[in-house]
Amino acid sequence: MSVSPTVSRASGIRHLLLMAFRRPGLLAAVAFLLAVAIGTAWPQFLSAYDPIAADPLQAQLPPGAAHWFGTDQLGRDVFSRVVHGARYSILIGVSAVVIAAVVGSILGLFAGLARGVIDEAITRFLDVVSAFPDLLLALVLISFTGPGTVNLIFALGVASIPRFARVVRAQTFVIAESGYVEQAKTFGLTKAVLVLRHILPHAMAQVPILATIGLGTAIIGAAGLSFLGMGPQPPIPEWGAMLAEGRNYLRVAWWIGVWPGVAITLTVISVSVLGRHWQASFEGRRQG
């Protein structure tokens, strides 16, 4: 009796090792995202300095033992700023995706079920929205609302609604026509039960995958708009804004701009790797 947990743990570890051997990229991505998650939730665990405490006498110090990533133009610890910056970049990315996923799914489901004029109206509306590139649309929205964290989330969220709405609408079409829904109808289920229990869960199945992949795009979008000064305002340590601040120092203090750039790059790659892997397993493909 006491043997089986050991065996299953051992096989679990073996499975992990096997996985790490076969998919080291995936494992690295997961590990990095875990670190980012810790940075997002408890940044003080990873960094010793206050990310906005400036010390003019310590400005532009190269990376070293005291400041792992060096200090920036105001003498702030770059490592602490990168760690604390995770919170803003991730928060903006995740919130924007949540807005897009929720609103997009509702619109898509509604269009898929209602059909006819309502479907036409929603679809055309989505066409109009997606006629603008995401970033451009977000820029336009921010020019109305003004810069800031909340406005940035809203703008990025709205800009990626069509992506979710389209997929959910198409899925809803397929599922509403499928045999088991037809079957369920013959049982005399009410429309509400039919939708909630049989159509919604299947129509939504792809949303988490889309969201994961979309998260990477949202983080890049957030960083890009922050770079342009549309996001969190100084001294908030947001990666895109830090990159913007560092760009004028590349010749003399590369570390100010490079580390936030590395953080953005690794996060987005990791999220994409995870999302693609998930998508592949969902579609029953196994990538070698």
Next chain:
Amino acid sequence: MNMLFRRYSLGLAAAFTAALFAAGAHAADTTPIAGGTLVWGVETDPATLNPQLNGQDKTKLLLRNTYESLLARTADGGYVPWLANEYRISDDGTTYTFTLRDGVTFTDGEKLDAAAIVTNFTRLKDAAYSGSASAGPVSRVADATALDAHTVELKLSEVYAPFLDFAASLEILSPKAFNSGQLKSGGPEIAGTGPFILKRYVKGQDIHFVKNPAYNWAPKTAAHQGPAYLDEITYRFLPESSVRTGALSSGQVDVIEGISGNDAGLFKDNPDFTYQNALNTGTPYSLFLNTTFGPTQDVKVRKALLAAVDVDAVLKSVYRGERTRAWGITSPIDSQFYDKSIEGTYGNDPKLANQLLDEAGWSGRDAAGFRVKDGKRLSVEIVQAQATVRDQRNVLLESVQAQARQSAGIDLTISYVDAGTYTDRRKSGQFGSIANSNTPTDAIDIENHYLPIDRGGSINYSRAAAPDLLAWLEAAASTLDTKERFTLYAKLQRFAILDQAYALPLYEPEDQIAAASYVKGINFRPFKQLPESAYDIWRSE
């Protein structure tokens, strides 16, 4: 010993030969060669190309190629003939008479005559054309008349000491220009008399000038006479300082201006480049604190802010020692009116700052460490027009922001706004602080900032209206006695900075120019210190 001597004499001979060669090369380098084109990377894209309406000092170096004024300044502040041969001020100080130079033509073919000058001054008085500029010094002109073809008389309503500085430097436009559709935006249709003709302007990209072959009326402050050396010059707008640095290092442009403190070293000690800088005149870059809105209405809060910041440390970290600290209401190089006794009399005293804030009732602290009173955070919003963010001022403001927070718990927020929002906020007075500098000389800068808003204080960002200010400024403007004016401005300086803390002066802006070593004749304007036009510039290869 012998060996040593021989080595020494050999070295001497080598040095002598080298010196001879250098002298030869030097001679070749100092004889200007006409011809060629030049590309200059500049920071600021002009808001308008009409020099009378353009308040951006950084664009003067472009516009001065085409537009000239009545008199030029010498280094000691004197006036020498330019478009006018001579000037006279009546004994009562209210009538200014200018005699114009003969044979000057605008590049659109119009003649420069007294009527053209009258048109310029009278149109500038019209707010429909010039907006807020109409309330400036030109508003003092009661009457402008052409006495004959070459003589203009400007009658003032009362004595106004800075008037000559203004009238002498007003850029004169062709009378035809005032009927052009391009009048407000400026452009190739707006002709001047300068050594270059404005040919093309592409917003956000570049502005292109060609030589005016007929030009023959340079002031004697210029290094030569006759047409300019260069055939053509193009200024490319490169707003990013790192991009300008890269463009010059890689040879894409021949000259750049606006070099960050970090990059100065790349050109300073490099024989392939030249680097020169000059402090600006006028008001230092200062945080003007609004006396009619928010927490800065309380003089204790304003004084606390001045005490909280260690400006020296801030400047050192942001500019790596490449910028000059400012203390007063005008530039430290203003030889006429700057009273340097204010230096070192305030600032970098966190203890005082905290004591003042406690006294003012901002004694609580919130979770983020900022001071609070009645549940409200001690928050001062700095409003800065996006268009005037240059020279790493965003970094400077962030550094000041950090100091205010760390040493006194003051929350300075920084908002970069577009031109429209900026104008609205300025007009309505809904801001905590506006950060700005300007370059007018002869105390016009002081008037602009400290006269009441409705009495000519066009950029009175502290919105200060103490009766003393007006009294001192009026007294100073109505005498031509420079000594007395100095005393009055010195009094105002102590009142404005020490007693009332209307502004926190940060640094004196300066211009920097770096160029490839084959570009010769780059200079700063005497007295005004801004980069000079391309008139004297030539290429040695």
